[in-house]
Amino acid sequence: TQLLEQSPQFLSxxxxxxxxxxxxxxxxxSSLQWYRQEPGEGPVLLVTVVTGGEVKKLxxxxxxxxxxxxxxSLHITAAQPGDTGLYLCAGLNTGNQFYxxxxxxxxxxx
Amino acid sequence: xxxxxxxxxxLIKTRGQQVTLSCSPISGHRSVSWxxxxxxxxxxxxxxxxxxxxxxxxxxxxxxxxxxxxNSRSEMNVSTLxxxxxxxxxxxxxxxxxxxxxxxxxxxxxxxxx
Numbered sequence: 001t002q003l004l005e006q007s008p009q010f011l012s013x014x015x016x017x018x019x020x021x022x023x024x025x026x027x028x029x030s031s032l033q034w035y036r037q038e039p040g041e042g043p044v045l046l047v048t049v050v051t052g053g054e055v056k057k058l059x060x061x062x063x064x065x066x067x068x069x070x071x072x073s074l075h076i077t078a079a080q081p082g083d084t085g086l087y088l089c090a091g092l093n094t095g096n097q098f099y100x101x102x103x104x105x106x107x108x109x110x
Numbered sequence: 111x112x113x114x115x116x117x118x119x120x121l122i123k124t125r126g127q128q129v130t131l132s133c134s135p136i137s138g139h140r141s142v143s144w145x146x147x148x149x150x151x152x153x154x155x156x157x158x159x160x161x162x163x164x165x166x167x168x169x170x171x172x173x174x175x176x177x178x179x180x181n182s183r184s185e186m187n188v189s190t191l192x193x194x195x196x197x198x199x200x201x202x203x204x205x206x207x208x209x210x211x212x213x214x215x216x217x218x219x220x221x222x223x224x
Contacts, residue, residue: 033212042114042200042215043153088153090213097166098213100145100153 003027004091004101012107013079021074021087021104029091032065032072033098037086079108112137114203114216122222128189131219135182135203141165142184143213144176147198156199159184160206188221196223 004025013019023032031050035043047056049065049072056063060083062075072089089101115134123129135142143158143166155168159178176186182203188195198220202213 035213035215040217042202042217043213044215045212048212090153095166097155097158097168098143099155102152 003093003099004089006087006089006101006104008104009102010105010107012109015080015108015110016078019076019079019106021076021106023072023074023089023091023101025070025091027091027093027099028069029093029099030069031092032069033090033092034063034072034074035088035090037088037103038084043086043088076106079106081108081110084108114201114214116199116201116216116219118219119217120220120222122224123191124224125191125193127191128187129191129221130185130187131199131201131221133184133186133201133203133216135184135201136214139203139205139214140182141204141206142178142182143202143204144184144186145200145202146170147200147218148196153200156186191223193223196221 007022033048034046037043047063052067052069054065060077064073084107087104090098092098117132141160144156145153147153157164157176158166162178173189178184198218200215200218202215204213
């Protein structure tokens, strides 16, 4: 059962544009993580959010956890080609099990 | 320090065969979890081991099994392979139990079933 839906599934933008990726669920998660995966590699953790309404910034990336801890968003400002990759959200449920989202494949065109 | 190492990186099997994949976690990490990644289903949790004990199991058939050794290295086995088992199998290690922080992933073992 897929508990986390990400949108959009694919995104192709020009360098310098802004974008937002969404991660939605009907379930409550005790924490939520965002990972980026590049071709031929495993996912790499970007951020962990724990508190409802929490906002974290990592350079040009802004992550927000929904107030009800059911959803999250990732906003990238002034995207660069190095941001290209598969972005995955992962929610930790009360059973201490991570559920990963369907993924958003981002391509930033120079 | 060395990252998570998975072997083999690529393998091709035929239906009905079995396969064993290996994962060496980061030194000092005691938790190892396994995931199956496919284009259609995304990343799906298989199981997690902590100190040689399976602590959690995903919704996969009994053909999928695993174990963890005293040195924290882990193996997963898939028996009676089916075409749908073709996927990237990812191993992740963490310092404590899976819920205590960051997952460090290996590069994966890409399995093709013909």
